[in-house]
Amino acid sequence: MKVGITGGNGFIGRHLADALEDPIIFHGNLNEIDNVREFVLDCDRIYHLAGKNRADTGDILKNNIVSTANLILSMKLENKYPELIFASSQQTVWNADSEYGFTKTLEEEIIKKADRWCIYRIPNVYGPDCKPFYNSVVATFCYQVSKGEKVTINNPDVQREFIYIENLIQDLLSPEFSTYKSPNGEVLTIGEIYSFLTDRAGEHKKLKMCLDHYKREED
Template sequence: MKRVLITGANGFIGKNLYWRLNQFGRPKKILVEKGCSNQKWNNREKNNLKWNNQDETLEILSYDIDNAWEELCDFINRADFIFHLAGINRSKRNEDFETGNKCFTEKLVNILENTGKNTPLLISSSIQAVQDNPYGVSKKGAEEAVFEYGRRTGARVCVYRLPNVFGKWSRPHYNSVVATWCYNISRNLPIQINNPDTEIELVYIDHVIDEFINALNGYENRGEDGFCHIFQTFKTSLNELADILYSFKQSRATLVVPNLQGDFQRFLYAQYLSYLPENDFGYNLQMRHDNRGWLAEFIKSKQFGQ
């Protein structure tokens, strides 16, 4: 049996990783352990997964902010691979970044090193780790703790400096500008663009999870700089991003199918639809009558007509 620990399992990336590990490939039994300070530690449920080794069972240990510290210690001791996704993205207090990112990672690494197992460790960092602000400094400190753990023990470590991640289960006003704008535009709320020409780099959540699973199987994309990379990203400007999202909203009124020719547009559209209020999935049709009968347009395309 191979045990995998996910810290931050209830967060944006953690949820997607957890879900994928349970839905991945053809059916195979695994065990999923959800730690909870108010429940017994051995609360388990059976799910399905295709694992790299068809004869090996995978057990997922899930840790998040509601768990007891003793559970984390127990999970670290039992884990054969750790996805360290927990951290603080936004806070009104600067000290929260150091506590939730740098210090928490240092504590995790210390516990891990004391096990003597040299357990492989993957951490999700941020491209902002190069910036001189409280968040960037805290992420840089977390990276250094992980790299140092690898140097001291010889354990395999994977450090990913992720750009802006978008996709399903992303929290508006917390995880990304895409989530915030999808939420606001779908609800007729204003969005704020300080510099329309600012270029941003985005990565789709499914591509992140694909790479993380590759790393779990020992096939991470490691660069000469020691960092691991996700190569399939998208670059756009804030103005272009806003235009695309507003075109999705306008398509509900014009009945014209938005441009979905590229992967980026399709991924954005899927996320935009996920934020639509339930009562907005339906829309009124204009019916035209004459002596031949009646006609109503359901949908139109600039490429293919009605």
């Protein structure tokens, strides 16, 4: 089976590519239909991980909807229907009115136009090499703690579900079609995460691995 990945240079994409044998990484522009048609023809399965999650107002919607729709349109134009596995977000549930949550909800409906689809509603992902100050509070805290910088926490009691990258990858490798999947993570408060990286360092193995990663980068 030839497996393609959009967003192969992202955090999840890089780890997924390492877990696959000779994946086809999409390097073109998903907003350009001709690029997408060529990609679709090469693939028996596509992991659609690409998409903006931070941008000026309107840009997330404009970019992601066109990109995802182009995958489906390419399948129809080429009469080639690879399995389509989509990285959605739990923000479709708990932050549905944000531009990102709203966009993911719309993308899910587009994805279901594929013959064989699986939608993963993914919680907050963390792990070594995740990008700080982007979309991971764990990566940001690890970076700041490793540098001895001050960490600002607005509400330490806010709870979120977090999943370690390797656990997510294992789940992604076992899709179930015509359904939604919600990979199981761990519910932690923001305050607990900070504590596991400071005064309780070492008690949470996976958070310690993340912190150690950023400490090594400082050496």
